[in-house]
Amino acid sequence: MDNEKLKALMPITSRPSVLMHRGEGSYVWDVEGKRYLDFVQGWAVNSLGHTPVEVRRALETQSALLLSPSPAYHNAPQLELAATLTKLSGLHHAFFTCTGADANEGALKLCRKWGQLNKSGAYELITTHGGFHGRTLAMTAAAGKPGWDALFPPNLPGFVKVPFGDAEAVRGAISERTVAIMVEPIQGEGGVVVPPAGYLRELRQIADERDLLLVLDEVQTGMGRTGRLFAFQQEDATPDILTLGKGIGSGVPLGALLASERASVFAHGDQGGTYNGNPLMTAVGLAVVQTIAEPAFLAHVREMGARLTSVLESLVGEMGRGSVRGRGLLLALELGVERAVEVRDLCFEAGLLLNAVRPTTLRFMPSLRVTPDEIDEMAGILRSVLGRISE
Ligand SMILES: *Cc1c(COP(=O)(O)O)cnc(C)c1O
Secondary structure, eight states: OOHHHHTTSOOOSOOOSOOEEEEEBTEEEETTOOEEEESSHHHHTOTTOBSOHHHHHHHHHHHTTOSOOOTTSOOHHHHHHHHHHHHHHSOOEEEEESSHHHHHHHHHHHHHHHHHHHSTTOOEEEEETTOOOOSSHHHHHHOOOTTGGGTSSSOOSOEEEEOTTOHHHHHHHOOTTEEEEEEOSSBTTTTSBOOOTTHHHHHHHHHHHHTOEEEEEOTTTTTTTTSSSSGGGGTTOOOSEEEEOGGGTTTSOOEEEEEOTTTOOOOTTSSOOTTTTOHHHHHHHHHHHHHHTSHHHHHHHHHHHHHHHHHHHHHHHHHTSOEEEEETTEEEEEOSSSOHHHHHHHHHHTTEEOEEEETTEEEEOOOTTOOHHHHHHHHHHHHHHHHHHHO
16 A cells, blocks of 8 residues: 555545455455455445446447437437336336435435425425435435534434334324425445334325325335345335435446426426436446346345345354344344454455444345355355454
């Protein structure tokens, strides 16, 4: 590592002092040639693994054709991706973004506009404690991350927070100012928190009864991560607004804001952006969606999710404490002791990338193409690290 150059980088987090150089499938190599088995995958981003052929092919073809015609003109990949996603989700309109946070900003704008048009200016969103929706100022205010309230005051008003997984609490928080309910189907950054069965369906019902919009942030749970194309399909709870990011680009910056006809209230001029819907990223998104939406692909995710779950459950059995939670290939191992960061660092040394999502919790978000052998290899490294810390 060149420490002089490191000084030029804005210090926003601590990172191990290696340079990541090359990736392929479930593996990544640093510049020294050390190989790591990757169960972080760009933060649940590389849905098809590192440098997948589908993404490389789409980038190569599209980059030789057209990069940015400007948002003033149509391009074919954007139209194709919008048609594909609306068909698959049951929603009606799509707007493309570069990040998940930006998609959520669009969702917030739609809600506020819809409130102006339909609910006498109601503007409040009910969000959840422990929720995460991105790092813009508005989404920092929407989040329920402990301590985030105090980061950049004054906070954007208009968010009321309730406990996650508690539909009755949502009912109790509704006032004449409420316009929408916004949740993640499973809280990702919050620690892979799975709500009780029926939660999303109940939120759908509340939204219908009280004439509110239901916004689902599937930036992390979408695009096959939980074993369905979208997590809401598990409960048939189609939202009015759906946001996507992370896995939809499988490594390139792409997000999407989808809305039903009822919720799609932007007038010309209300929304836009220089790179939004650019053909380079939407061509990749199209290749990714077409790959993931295949029934056999999603069956593989469910199968590998079951295998990873049972492997982690064996580790819990060997440790004599802890638990496993999550769905599909978004899983967490609760260690029962505050040693997740130490385990993550020891795994890193041993050539395994994991995320310590909580002080007591490890998160697993491998490539959706992960193989049984790779899961077993991961378990072998983790088992030996867990054995060492219990000595
Ligand atoms: C990662 C994430 C976001 C933010 O996406 P960015 O691309 O980092 O802006 C929003 N919501 C959820 C649920 C996420 O996991």
